[in-house]
Amino acid sequence: MDYSIIIYFIAIFIQITVTFEYNDDYDVEQQVASQSFVPISEPIDHLSSSIFDSLSQSNLSLASFLFTDHTINLDGLGISNIEPNTFVNYRVPVTTIILASNFLSYLPNNIFQPFSSTLINLNLQHNQFRSLFNNYFLRHLEQLRTLDLSKNQLHELHKQDFTDLRRLETLILRENKLTCIPYAIFSRCRTITTLDLSDNQISIMDPNAFRSLYRLKTLLLSNNPLGQRLLTHQLMEPIKNLEYLDLENTQLNDLSPFLFISNQHLLSIKLRRNNFQTKVNDSSHSLQRTFCRADSLIEIDLVSTHLRSLDVCTYDQVPSLQRLYLMNNPLHCTCDLFYLKYGDIYRVLLTDGNGVDRVHTDIDTYLDRWISRPELRRHLEKAHARGDFYRLPIELSLFARCATPKQWLGREIGNITGIFTQCQQRWSHIEQECQNYCQLDKQIEASMTTIKNTSLRSIQSSSFFVELYFVVLAFRLCI
Template identity: 85%
Template sequence: MDYSNVIYFLIIFIHITITLEYNDDYDVEQQLASQSFIPISEPIHHLSSSIFDSLSQSNLSLTSFLFTDQTINLDSLGISNIEPNTFINYRIPVTTIILASNYLSYLPNNVFQPFSSTLINLNLQRNHFRSLLNNYFLRRLEQLRTLDLSKNQLYELHKQDFTDLRRLETLILRENKLTYLPYAIFSRCRTITTLDLSDNELSIIDSNAFRSLYRLKILLLSNNPLGQRLLTNQLMEPLKNLEYLDLENTELNNLSPFLFISNQHLRSIKLRRNNFQTIINDSYHSLQRTFCHAHSLIEIDLVSTHLRSLDICTYDQIPSLRRLYLMNNPLHCSCDLFYLKYGDIYRVLLTDGNGIDRVHTDIDTYLDRWISRPELRRHLEKAYTRGDFYRLPIELSLFARCATPKQWSGREIGNITGIFTQCQQRWSNIEQECQNYCQLDKKLQISMTTIKHTSSGSIHFNLFVVRLYFILLTFFLYI
């Protein structure tokens, strides 16, 4: 008997069976997909348990499964009121609730109680909340990680608004009407790592507003009328783990010296669209010593800040600095500005141990050929590894152009060569001039010590109050 034909027909039969089953499954999926979105023609002004139950059963778009994530999506349904027991019959664990783009200004206290142990993300953006003072719907949501209240009408915040949010990591309050941040306002949610307060009207911030935010990594304050007087060492001191700070368009024209001395993990700061205008040939510079002792800082964004010149020593004394964004500024291209990009390059080439022996007049010609080539970058990285200089040259960003002097007007900073001859004397003095530039003076040391003592004193006082409370409680119970 020839078994080859039998095996062949068996393979054909199996292939046809699988194809038919696949087509049947595909048809079912297509039917479900076509039924998964049923447009709701009229707004649901008042959401009750009966309405929600019928919606969740008939409209698959309201309850979507994404892997192990269960989402209730009530976006843009015209909801203005929700009854306390709306979700009482919904037995599936829910991790995300979306109530964005509705007309909510109040939520019942226990509306999310069925999901108190599972809810991780709550999206309430684009509603009509003005205050959370008498709203207790956030209570007992101990698993909540992300709370989005952006694009509401919040004009005030209170400590009790965030009670019991012990695991909250991301708090988004952007595009509200906030004008004031009170004392230790976020002390009830100390686990926050991202705080977005951008696009508000903040003009008053208590100097201890950020107390207890030791885990905060990202702070967004852009598009607020802050002014530099609000940004003090005391305000920034608790933010020990801050990595990114956005101060774009916050009406700054200066920042105080050593402002980020307590933020030893700060890597990036955005200052664009402020006004740090400087006067050429004047001893005063904006941002003088502002970044001193910010030893982890990698990039500073100064785009569109009206800068004419930089306080050279402030930036020279940041060993970690790699990128300085200077586009759209009327820059005066002086030897000080060029030093940040080229100073260390020239120094390494002049003291190079690999046999490069050139007279000073030939250095310009050499660099004209090599300044933009990868070989030079690799050469500098090797010199940096050997310890020939304490930081790699700072990238002054593409498209940053000189406004003055006339000979370089309109040219990109990163593409100017032939400057060593006229700058070598100035550059030889800069290293010595900047050597002790970021040394703390006695006045600032006293100020920093006072801030630390004040913070620790407050902690000790709070512990004292707690201990006194328990002593009195024990005494009265004993009586």
């Protein structure tokens, strides 16, 4: 009996069966997809309970279900007004509501009452809200985690706007018309970890604007006319857990010394598209000692900031600093700049691991060969672990190029070799100059003490009023 023929027919049968099953599944999916989206041909200017009920029954795209994530999606329907009882008949425990790209400027006070215990995400971006004052639709949303109010017309903020948002983690206010951030404006929602204020017109900011935001990790302030006078020690002091700060295009010319001394979790600062212009051989550098004592800082973005030279000790004394982004700057390449990457590398490679100097007839050739080898990183990490130097070499970003002097014109600063002979003497002086560079002087210490005392008095004052509140409450209950 020829089994090959039998096997051949079995294979054909399996292929036909699978094809039919695939086509059946595809037809079912297409049918569900066609039923799940009913295009809305005309804008819904006025949304009522009856209209919403009919939409939710006929248009499955309004309610997307993914495991326990229940979403009402009313994006881009041309809605100008919503009646207070619009969602009263909707019994699903909704976690996300999307009302983006409509024409809303006001919402009824209890509009989200049916979802007060379940609503986690509320997207109101690209509407026409000018203010949230006397607009209490956010009240009692105690489970809300994310609130997106970007691309509206908000021109003011009030503490009362965020009352009862006790679990709010992400607040997005990007692309509004805000000009001022008042005192402790976010103190009613102390759990915020991400705050986006970018692309506004903020030129006034109270020194205590971020008071109570102890959990804040990401702060976005880009594209605002801040100026350096707004960025003070007092402003930065409360946000002790900050990890990422975006100050791109904020009209900065300089920043204060030791500005981030209170931010011991700060990992990354974005300063691109500001104007930190410096002159060659000018001792008064921009950003002088700005990053001193920011001991957790890993990267600083200085792209397109008109920098010609750096205050080398400021960056050298940040032990965790790994990357400096310097692209699109007219850099004057000197031994000071090269020291940040090459100084420690050369010192390590010229010793045998026991601190004894090696003798080479052509030191630059030996070192240039090592610079491009992948084993170098492991060698440096071992030397760092032994304590041969206190930080790993700083990467000076690809594509950052020298503008002067002529010998290095157009060369990438991360790939320049053969500089040990001409820089060796200067590097030894830099090491001595930078040794105590980030020690606090009396003026800075006095300023920090004042800030701490002010903060302490503020906390004590808050505690006093809380205690007074409970005393009055107890008295009323007794009466």
